[in-house]
Amino acid sequence: MSAEMVHTVSPDGPFTSISLAIESAKNGDIIEVNSGTYNEHVIVDKTLNLVGINQPKIDGGGKGTVVLIKAPDVTFKGFHVSGSGESLSVEDTGIVLDSAQGSIIEDNSLDDVLFGIYLKKSSGTIIRNNNIVGKDLPIAVRGDGIRLWYSSDTKILNNTITRARDLVMWWSGDTLVKGNKIEKGRYGLHYMYSNNNVFEDNLFSENYVGGFLMYSNNIKFQNNIFARNQGPATGYGIGFKDLDDIVAKENLFVDNRIGLYMDNSPHSVDSWNTLEDNVIAFNDIGISFMPSIERNIIVSNSFVDNAEQVEVRGGGTLAGNNWFTNGRGNYWSDYVGYDENNDGIGEIPYKSESLFESLIDSYPNLRVFVFSPVAQAIELASDAFPVIKPEPKVTDNYPLMNYKIPQRYEAEEKGFSYKLFVVSLLMVLIPSISYVFIKRKI
């Protein structure tokens, strides 16, 4: 075989379309595509190195799949892929990798595509620095931003997915998902039968659900942010169903409807899940458990100002989980105890035994009364007459006195609010001036 050749594509030749260049190239060649718009559907059936210079645009004209890669070890870099069809049944996609093991998809921008990047049986692939924007369709007829189907050992790094349906992973283990931003979709992460995966430094925000993972084991989550995933109806930061051996550390679950949702996780009797050093803040419900879930180790997390810190659907307790180990529990913003010896650990246990909460766990319709004085009155009554107190949902014998927010999550100082100041000042001045006026008249 001779040395690799460079084929140049540009609107004025030598090749005027990418398909023509591919036709005359051999395995291992480089195809350089200069900027311009190429109205074609590209099929890469050789191991090639396709490089876009200044983001040439490949436009599918609103029909079918735009780029199909069917050979292993292809590099596809620096393109603008646009205009796929809108059919969910044949899965019209921006870039499909079909049995293209070890390929690299890098620095592309995709828009007006139904599915973004679709990996079928393409293990060992790297998907890096791509920007995917879905079609502006109702959520039910959108396609997935990135979809993995029997593609293990994949790396998904620093991509941005906006307004797509899901990031889906099925039967795709040993994958690293790092530094991605997934916003305004349905499920940030949607997931089945995929083991040994690692998620780091991702942001899942303003999706219906940040992530929902099912039937898998040995999953690591570190430093991810799950923010403002608010449904309708679902609104989980992250949900686990039948998931074993999860380790979630230093993640931030903030302003979701439900921070974490646990359904039958862990599933196996010899499996334990670990949730450690996470910040769970400003959610309507901090963690929501289906009844009788056991074997979760939940330690050193900060539960800050969730309207309801822990929910047990249908009522009951969560005694089968470890809410403290080795003399350390969690921080609870509604803890009212004290720390006598200044070791940072409260002297009396934290008990989540709110009568109102256990009422709304059992009668969800009563949730309409949250933030009402009646909710507080019920708490007062149950404090005064402990006989009507429910069994505590959670007992943390070593509640932490201070919450711990990983440094990178700390907010920047907010300055003086000029607008609020003026508005408030007006509100003070109107009655004050009127008062003077009324007084003078009498």
Added chain:
Amino acid sequence: MDTKNILLIMKKEAGESLKNRWFVLYTICFSALALLVLLFSTMGGDIAGYSGFGRTAASLINLVLLFIPLIAIITGGVSISNERENGTLPYLLSHPISKNEIFVGKFLGLLITIWFSILLGFGLAGVGVAIIGQQGDISGYLLTVLLSALLAACFLSIGFLVSVYSGKASKAIGISVFLWLFFIILGDLGIMGTTVAMDLGIKQVFALALLNPTEVFKVASVLVLSPRFEILGPVGVYAIRTFGQQGVFYLLFSILIFWTLIPLGYGYLVFTRLRREEK
């Protein structure tokens, strides 16, 4: 009815109330509490740029819910009964002013007084928070103030109805406090009990909850502060699906206005037809 006379009574009433120590006390309490709540919530209220301003305000709602109805209903309760007890009402009526004018003028005067107190309280707290540096959601904050003003109008008008029937201020205060307790706690407690005992459905709970103006105020505030209704559970989702966001909003505002106009109108009719004062 003569607008001039109404204005005269209104000014007299507002002027007297504003000089009253109670008014000063209400305002001080209200701004201090509002400021405290805002401040306490601000301290832990911001993580990675995600703030809990909605929740800050939600905790304010509870405070507002206890405080405003109480001062409004008592102010309304003693308005006419006090003048009766002191014998100043016949004196007032001996002037060329009709009963309708007295009733309307008094109501407007007291309403303005309470609105001043609300504006001052929220305003001072807002100034404090602005200086410390919290970027709040200003339209939400203003709508909360508007809702509080409507809530005050509701309970002032209920208070006036109590006052019309009461010959003595002490009696009026007693009835007012009981009604306040009823609206704040007992009524909701009753609905909750009924829901649990009879296993009421979503629609029934929604309808029953909205009978109570304080509950309406709370639901409206939640809608203003965080436009997702899931926080109110299945009932909230039902409301938003059935009426839409705008629809729920209009519904809630109309209920508050209804609760202002009906007791006030009834009180007005009773007061203007009573012969008691004219003996």
